[in-house]
Amino acid sequence: MPRFVLIALSLLALSACASLERLAIPDNNLTRPDVKGNGAVARLDHGAWDRFLQDHTRKDTAGVVRVDYARISDSDHAKLKNYLRKLAAVDAAMLTNEAQLAYWVNFYNALTVDVILDYYPVESIRDIKGKGFDLGPWEDKRLMVKGVETSLHDIEHGIIRPLWPDVPEIHYVLNCAAVGCPNLGQRAYTAQNITETLEVAARSYVNDPRGVRVSENGQVTASKIYSWYLDDFGGSEVVVLEHIRSYASPELRVRLVGKTRIQKYEYDWDLNEF
Template sequence: MSFSQKNIHHRWNNDLKKYVSNNGNVNYKLWNKNKSNLDAYINLLSKFPPEDKSSKSHKISFWINAYNALTVKLILANYPLNSIKEINSPWKTKCFKSRGVNYSLDDIEHKILRKLNEPRIHFAINCASKSCPKLLNEAYTEKKLNNQLNEVTISFLNDNSKNELDENKSAISKIFLWYGSDFGSKKMMLDFISRYSKINIQRSKLNYLPYNWELNE
């Protein structure tokens, strides 16, 4: 196993355990006092990106971690603030360079992660907001990825502040509105939600909850 696969996410894992609670709240105030570990981690990511021959799980875990670390870096660079939306073009600004290619957060999400055909990534990437899926307080790894994606998907779908599920009428996250095509048809989306939630909503009528963009601290 290469260095990049085995050890690259160690720094990020340590920071997550130190600054992120089990329920996903982030202590940006404390993290902002010691950003050197985060900067070193992102620098390491830029030197060891996945190769074309890398496994799908390695690619997904790498780019989820990169997206989340870059989002935290963006928040810290503008802290204190009440919402990521106070930052000018947070998702379109180029913020990461690797092998001569500049990436924005949108590039990572739409041009890389979504093209890997794994809809559970939507519950792993974090936009630093209260309505987002929680920031998992451990790094994603190739070996643990499937279990980690299951964990965050189940957690998000069964959180009543993110999804109000009922057999007859449900109010779900706008993530399913914005990225519905990643889950297939409406029936496939309902099947997906029902598979990971405690409530079967396959015959439920749907509407969407307002999205809370307040900072997840």
């Protein structure tokens, strides 16, 4: 078979894979428990998750926050599960807007770590599959929230994205246990720190090669997050690049001058372990 045909077929396969990944992401209109509200409670105890993160995460030399899954004891895993059960019993509608966002982000991230620990060792979260066509564990119903069986997809696409549609920065604090993902926070989020953390996390990821980089010949490579959630970031590559520039360092901003297209999207699905 001629070499150009092989190259064409390879590109087609890559394109199909990217399309499948995008199709696997639900629209932000999933059936969800009734959680919408704007209550007065601003403080919620996330101490167990905070201690877990401090004890079992560290940042590597490349700036990737990694989890020491192999050394997490059964006792600490049990404490994590207990924390998740307590979260599931909370009436999120009684929380303030900031406390509610921190609650759901902590819930999502802690549940993701719990999934990995349930199946560890694995090389990637995408290796955790059910029957048939399955790209990962995101649709598995893991907990009852207000009487509704709830999955990771339900939390992200049925709750977080619909309730905060004008805050694309939420994607910088949600972690899917992959190296290519924005870092897992090393402290629990709270009503008091979530707003500042969104901006810090955005700047960190945008200025990391995992987020955005510009080659010597001017080609822009970006995380697939900007492709998967194009609408959340503005609906076009032009607007996505404007968003990126708003968080870019002076050096990166200069390299992005005049750029209106992203030539390549990448994502590393390797497990964020050490």
